[in-house]
Amino acid sequence: MNVLLLCTACGRPLSEPLRLLPELPARPEYDGRKNSDGSHRAPSTVPRGTYAVDPEPSGAPFVPHPDPEWAGAAVPGVSMSDPDGDGFLMSAGPRDTLVVHREDTVGFLASNPAVEEIGCCGSPGLEGPNRVCPGCGAEVATLFADCSGPFETHFLPDAVRVTPV
Numbered sequence: 472m473n474v475l476l477l478c479t480a481c482g483r484p485l486s487e488p489l490r491l492l493p494e495l496p497a498r499p500e501y502d503g504r505k506n507s508d509g510s511h512r513a514p515s516t517v518p519r520g521t522y523a524v525d526p527e528p529s530g531a532p533f534v535p536h537p538d539p540e541w542a543g544a545a546v547p548g549v550s551m552s553d554p555d556g557d558g559f560l561m562s563a564g565p566r567d568t569l570v571v572h573r574e575d576t577v578g579f580l581a582s583n584p585a586v587e588e589i590g591c592c593g594s595p596g597l598e599g600p601n602r603v604c605p606g607c608g609a610e611v612a613t614l615f616a617d618c619s620g621p622f623e624t625h626f627l628p629d630a631v632r633v634t635p636v
């Protein structure tokens with residue numbers, strides 16, 4: 472069954488029709504090829520026309536991990552050392568975000584003017600929701616599209632409504 476993601480606030484469609492995957496696929500390694508926009512990041516985690524629910528916390532805010540020996544990633548593939556301590560930061564962002572291929576959101580989302588971020592090849596996604604609904608301006612998603620991290624758009628679970636097409 473195909474669904475659309477609609478803006479909770481105003482009802483505007485925010486994606487192409489999507490089919491739910493049973494689980495989030497393993498994140499692909501960077502394969503050395505350029506993407507369609509010329510960047511050098513890993514291929515998208517989910518294929519076109521699909522979405523998956525990420526049970527793990529995703530994105531900002533980032534907080535110190537309680538175990539100073541822990542050396543995991545804040546965003547998959549991206550470690551962030553704690554600027555105020557010895558350990559590393561972990562995501563304390565929302566769970567159950569909806570992971571979508573970036574190209575299934577082209578024309579449906581606008582950049583968030585309140586978020587300033589500097590990436591190498593694209594949006595790192597570390598400063599909070601960097602995509603808004605173009606209809607009402609609600610913060611709806613975070614695009615991760617830099618070369619050092621995953622290639623995923625994560626919709627905030629409370630910001631979208633899943634509706635059968």
Ligand SMILES: [Zn+2]
Nearest residue numbers: 478481604607
């Ligand atoms: Zn809206």
